[in-house]
Amino acid sequence: MSAKPAARIVTFFLVTLALSAALLAQSTPRESLLILSKQDHTVAIVDPTTLKVVAKIPVGNDPHEVIASSDGNTAYVSNYGGGAYNTLTVVDVALQAPLATIDLGALRGPHGLDFVGGKVWFTAEAAKAIGSYDPGSSKVDWILGTGQNRTHMIYVSSDAKRIITTNVSSGTVSIIESSGTRLSNAAANAAPSGPPREDWNETVVKVGNGSEGFDVSPDRKEIWVANAQDGTISIIDSAGKKVVQTLIANVGGANRLKFTPDGKLVFVSSLGNSDLAIIDAATRKEVKRVKLGRGAAGIQMQPDGVRAYVACTPDDYVAIIDLKTLEVTGRIEAGKQPDGLAWAVR
DSSP: OHHHHHHHHHHHHHHHHHHHHHHHHHOSSSEEEEEETTTTTTTEEEEETTTTEEEEOOOSSSEEEEEEEETTTEEEEEEEEGGGGGGEEEETTTTTTEEEEOTTHHHHOOEEEEEEETTEEEEGGGGTTEEEEETTTTTEEEEEEEEEEEEEEEEOOOTTEEEEEEEEETTEEEEEEEEEEEEEEETTTTTTTSSSEEEEEEEEEEOTTTTEEEEOOOOEEEEEEEETTTTTTEEEEEETEEOOOOOOOOTTTTEEEEEEEESSSSEEESSSSSEEEEEEEETEEEEEEETTOOOOEEEEEEESSSSSEEEEGGEEEEEEEEEETTEEEEOOSSSEEEEEEEEEOO
């Protein structure tokens, strides 16, 4: 073999190796942090090991919340627009590509999202309703009206028998539960050939004004709700479905509230000021205020309890907080006006 062909083979091998390494470096990791950019209209896939953005995917107008499927392969994004839009955008996390746009019809203003039982559960703020979308049939297969104003965030229990929403303008929380009763087709006014329909009961709990961000404690015993207009936190006994304590927490402009994975601390972000409030869940006392630029929105806890991620929307970055020291240890720049965050495990 002459020197020139041998050199060409070596060059080809090195180029191929470099391209393979580059592709590998940009591949979606098994666990990913998903970050929405409201202004850029993208979702970023972030490697939580390197804290680097590996891809950005277009997701349509005014994306606000994102949720990953149980297998971590797919993400769903709500296109909110304050009621101007009525779509969910579907993204392939593994292939780093948009898949489809789901038209929700009259269910305008989709916002809060959850993924349970193989379905996407969502709020439709302008329609005062919640619903579920079945990826298998590519249809919205269930809708329920809340009768409340600005039904915004949503939580669905693992068995899909209890749904909790906050209703911002009504200052309420809806606790919606399966009655365990299956209505006959005649009673439900359904087509005779259709499946029987389940009956649901709704308990509306009055909390503070501007109830938006909320979370259910890991032991499922309490529901904590941040009231943006009052600057308070309402604590609801989950079984009794009533407020048992109101904390004068000074969290005006509160946007999101999240428990740490161990249930010991509660993080409350605020778009109204620069402080992230951290509260001891047992004592109900504030343990720290963390400065975060000009304000913050979405919060995502790393499942292993090592870090929290907080979207500093006005300052165009996501703050990284060490859950042991409760100190900011870095930032991720994943696009302008970051907001909704999610965790995907493939």
